[in-house]
């Protein structure tokens with residue numbers, strides 16, 4: 091075997107009793123993400139997960155890219171295994187890392203020795219391999235404090251591994267370890283970022299999208315499905331519940347004072363999301379709201395929308411500036427799709443002067459003439475479910 095992947099596991103190793111179930115969940119997530127890349131053997135020892143290709147056809151580079159999006163992995167690197175012998179490790183380093191060894195100016199060797207029966211200490215092995223490399227490559231100088239290149243040697247139970255340049259992983263907790271939530275996904279920049287942030291904390295997500303055909307176009311819906319698709323490599327399988335919202339919006343326009351239209355509409359979104367959550371055994375609702383960003387995102391407005399559900403409403407972007415949200419959107423790959431210019435249902439019938447500080451009492455009064463239950467039920471019954479899988 092030429093090359094394999096080492097994954098360093100994150101904070102779940104601190105969870106004591108839960109550790110085993112966290113590891114199992116993470117392993118399942120890893121195995122599913124690897125499936126489109128071929129056959130791999132996956133096993134965990136001492137906070138490291140080893141991903142080994144079973145044959146030549148496996149796409150190791152593709153697998154490596156996929157592993158960067160697995161929550162629960164804090165660091166990763168490509169590595170080459172070899173015999174547990176000092177000269178085998180030296181030879182492997184010289185072959186596998188030749189390009190890097192030729193071009194770097196400073197380097198050091200760092201050894202981790204899990205196999206305590208190995209005849210050399212970590213320091214002895216580092217000194218031996220470091221000394222030989224220093225001689226073999228005249229361009230290289232040892233710098234233990236700030237080296238350009240660190241050669242890692244890991245002596246494990248069954249083999250040794252040589253690698254360099256570990257990268258940061260996605261961090262967070264394995265998806266599925268902290269339960270399930272529904273995330274309100276619009277076509278904007280914020281809600282995909284909010285979804286990603288909650289998934290990062292181990293939450294499996296179903297998406298809910300409100301769709302106002304013919305006021306919003308089929309392209310607008312396709313854009314939201316594309317955003318959900320972009321989240322699948324991070325979140326795993328995602329179900330998007332597409333809710334036809336036009337009838338509710340038209341009814342609200344007829345019966346609700348214009349300045350309260352948006353806030354009442356958002357209460358309907360919450361009621362429907364709450365119903366979806368109960369159907370799928372989810373325990374929170376996620377939104378991309380950010381304090382003060384628009385009229386419907388004041389504390390008073392959030393109080394009015396949150397009041398119609400007994401579930402916690404998670405708003406991970408609440409304290410973030412738009413710039414910070416955009417930075418994450420760029421990093422996770424959703425920004426370009428989010429900024430495509432399609433209309434959202436929230437822009438349909440937008441009041442000219444929305445109430446900034448609505449009270450619960452006035453909002454409830456505005457809803458008095460509505461058959462709330464029937465409206466919610468009717469929309470709920472017409473939900474279309476789109477299932478998005480990995481590698482599909």
Ligand code: ATP
Nearest residue numbers: 274275276278279280281299300377378379435436
């Ligand atoms: P975003 O960038 O996420 O669209 P926004 O700044 O445009 O957010 P709003 O339009 O007020 O803000 O929406 C606030 C939140 O309400 C969104 O982040 C999203 O979670 C939810 N939301 C808005 N419109 C929809 C929709 N059509 N379907 C599902 N959720 C929506």
Ligand code: MG
Nearest residue numbers: 276278434436
């Ligand atoms: Mg929006």
